[in-house]
Amino acid sequence: MRAAHTPVQRPRGARLLVIxxxxxLQHAPRQRLADFLHAGDxxxxxxxATVPASLSGLHLxxxxxxxxxxxxxxxxxxxxxxxxxxxxxxAGDHRTPTEHRKPPPALRDGDALALGPLRAQVRHTLAHPRxxxxxxxxxxxxxxxxxxxxxxxVQYAHLPTPLALxxxxxxxxxxxxxxxxxxxxxxxDWALLHTLRERGIDFATLTHAAGLSSTGDAALDARLPFxxxxxxxAATLDAIHAAHARGGRVxxxxxxxxxxxxxxxxxGLKPGDGxxxxxxxxxxxxxxxxxxxxxxxxxxxxxxxLLRAFASDALLSRADAELAERGYLTHEFGDSVLIAA
Amino acid sequence: MNTDTSxxxxxxxxxxxxxGLALVRALHARGARVAFxxxxxxxxxxxxxxxxxxxGIAGDIANKDDTHRIAMQISAALGGLDVLxxxxxxxxxxxxxxxxxxxCEDLEAALATNLVGPFRLTKALLGALGAAAREGRDAxxxxxxxxxxxxxxxxxxxxxxxxxxxxxxxxxxxxxLREHGVRVMNFDPGDMxxxxxxxxxxxxxxxxxxxxxxxxxELLTLLELA
Numbered sequence: 001m002r003a004a005h006t007p008v009q010r011p012r013g014a015r016l017l018v019i020x021x022x023x024x025l026q027h028a029p030r031q032r033l034a035d036f037l038h039a040g041d042x043x044x045x046x047x048x049a050t051v052p053a054s055l056s057g058l059h060l061x062x063x064x065x066x067x068x069x070x071x072x073x074x075x076x077x078x079x080x081x082x083x084x085x086x087x088x089x090x091a092g093d094h095r096t097p098t099e100h101r102k103p104p105p106a107l108r109d110g111d112a113l114a115l116g117p118l119r120a121q122v123r124h125t126l127a128h129p130r131x132x133x134x135x136x137x138x139x140x141x142x143x144x145x146x147x148x149x150x151x152x153x154v155q156y157a158h159l160p161t162p163l164a165l166x167x168x169x170x171x172x173x174x175x176x177x178x179x180x181x182x183x184x185x186x187x188x189d190w191a192l193l194h195t196l197r198e199r200g201i202d203f204a205t206l207t208h209a210a211g212l213s214s215t216g217d218a219a220l221d222a223r224l225p226f227x228x229x230x231x232x233x234a235a236t237l238d239a240i241h242a243a244h245a246r247g248g249r250v251x252x253x254x255x256x257x258x259x260x261x262x263x264x265x266x267x268g269l270k271p272g273d274g275x276x277x278x279x280x281x282x283x284x285x286x287x288x289x290x291x292x293x294x295x296x297x298x299x300x301x302x303x304x305x306l307l308r309a310f311a312s313d314a315l316l317s318r319a320d321a322e323l324a325e326r327g328y329l330t331h332e333f334g335d336s337v338l339i340a341a
Numbered sequence: 342m343n344t345d346t347s348x349x350x351x352x353x354x355x356x357x358x359x360x361g362l363a364l365v366r367a368l369h370a371r372g373a374r375v376a377f378x379x380x381x382x383x384x385x386x387x388x389x390x391x392x393x394x395x396x397g398i399a400g401d402i403a404n405k406d407d408t409h410r411i412a413m414q415i416s417a418a419l420g421g422l423d424v425l426x427x428x429x430x431x432x433x434x435x436x437x438x439x440x441x442x443x444x445c446e447d448l449e450a451a452l453a454t455n456l457v458g459p460f461r462l463t464k465a466l467l468g469a470l471g472a473a474a475r476e477g478r479d480a481x482x483x484x485x486x487x488x489x490x491x492x493x494x495x496x497x498x499x500x501x502x503x504x505x506x507x508x509x510x511x512x513x514x515x516x517x518l519r520e521h522g523v524r525v526m527n528f529d530p531g532d533m534x535x536x537x538x539x540x541x542x543x544x545x546x547x548x549x550x551x552x553x554x555x556x557x558x559e560l561l562t563l564l565e566l567a
Contacts, residue, residue: 051413078419145414166409166465172471190467
């Protein structure tokens with residue numbers, strides 16, 4: 001598949017491949033998404049806003065440039081913003097594909113970093129020279145202000161122009177807890193929310209700290225996704241139970257929603273905060289999600305692995321062939337698939 | 342710090358002077374969780390220090406590049422949002438001028454602060470407000486308007502036109518967002534003794550003007566918070 005290289009969340013020509021449980025494949029304009037949902041279904045989206053997680057600055061001991069990409073946090077608590085997992089790069093910027101980026105300066109425990117207005121320390125590396133535990137100094141408000149002023153959204157080498165924050169916030173973006181956009185949600189606009197309401201399709205949200213989708217390093221990518229905290233509102237749980245009670249489906253908008261809901265389901269499906277630490281793949285028995293709307297993902301990625309919980313490898317292979325043959329676009333601003341389990 | 346999750350989460354723009362500051366004080370006194378925005382970082386720090394537990398955010402709502410930075414800090418600090426008060430306002434030309442003597446740039450500045458800025462910030466925070474509504478909370482947007490938006494006062498053209506447009510934005514937005522549980526209302530605080538009023542009419546007798554604290558209390562009554 002080709003990468004979508006225009007940062008438009010809802011391009012007019014966006015396409016949708018609908019993959020039915022009986023093996024039927026149907027191509028449609030993505031604008032018709034609501035036609036493939038049924039009255040009684042509930043569509044669940046991730047309302048995480050995206051943090052400008054890329055912070056460039058200096059490694060003070062060596063005076064060499066460093067780029068820090070915030071990649072993980074223990075909780076969604078607004079005050080819990082001192083400790084992060086981060087991926088680090090050396091000189092250069094996003095115009096170089098991540099797999100060709102220079103390594104960071106040699107890091108020792110306790111090394112200080114100056115990231116624009118922010119001051120940080122390398123607590124320690126996490127069994128990989130590019131992966132660190134990072135401490136940010138300051139009050140929570142000062143840290144948020146520093147990230148807001150100095151941070152840039154994680155950029156992609158396949159896009160010709162740098163992404164602004166508004167390019168990566170979905171229409172329902174709320175608390176800033178995602179490190180890369182929950183991009184399946186780019187399909188949403190308020191006209192679609194109106195249509196869903198008119199047609200008796202419920203809409204609900206959870207908040208899940210979507211992490212980085214790839215790092216450009218095979219050893220690190222094999223560790224993705226990292227643990228991701230999430231918040232499941234009681235109202236969303238009510239909407240899910242109501243949908244199932246009336247014979248409707250729970251349709252997850254994206255892999256992050258699936259991961260959060262299935263994690264919650266594995267511990268009794270209670271509202272509140274959790275940390276999704278499981279991997280979803282071919283052997284996962286889905287407990288709560290009945291269908292997924294997702295971007296198109298290339299085989300081998302963790303997102304593509306997750307889709308194996310929804311359809312057989314044979315069916316996904318047929319779908320992959322169709323996507324390739326019809327020239328579907330992939331990556332954050334690409335086309336979509338809907339898979340009914 | 343007030344971390345009561347049932348406490349109302351409110352953001353106020355133009356929160357370091359006039360009505361905005363009075364609102365921040367009144368909301369803080371009533372136990373709401375408050376974030377406020379203003380351009381002058383030193384003044385923001387001063388108010389945030391004085392009113393412990395409030396979250397001061399330095400930024401200019403008229404600047405497109407600041408919009409999402411501000412929205413992000415509001416949602417982060419409050420863990421979401423129930424009420425957005427678009428209060429920050431610009432007079433346009435200072436001293437006030439007849440429309441025929443108003444520079445285009447001054448009209449554009451009034452529109453940027455009074456119309457486009459609130460539009461952008463509201464859009465950037467609609468996700469948070471919609472989430473609050475889905476959780477059964479009252480999600481509201483209050484746009485501060487003026488009788489200059491309704492009556493034709495000579496020399497108040499730039500300000501009045503921008504506020505009239507803001508008021509109409511509120512009406513349409515309220516129609517569109519009602520089904521999602523988000524309400525949008527206008528609030529005209531009246532002629533108050535504020536820095537903005539002093540800029541417009543330096544010779545006015547402050548004793549004839551409303552105290553911002555009284556207008557703030559009226560708004561809290563409207564929001565059923567008094």
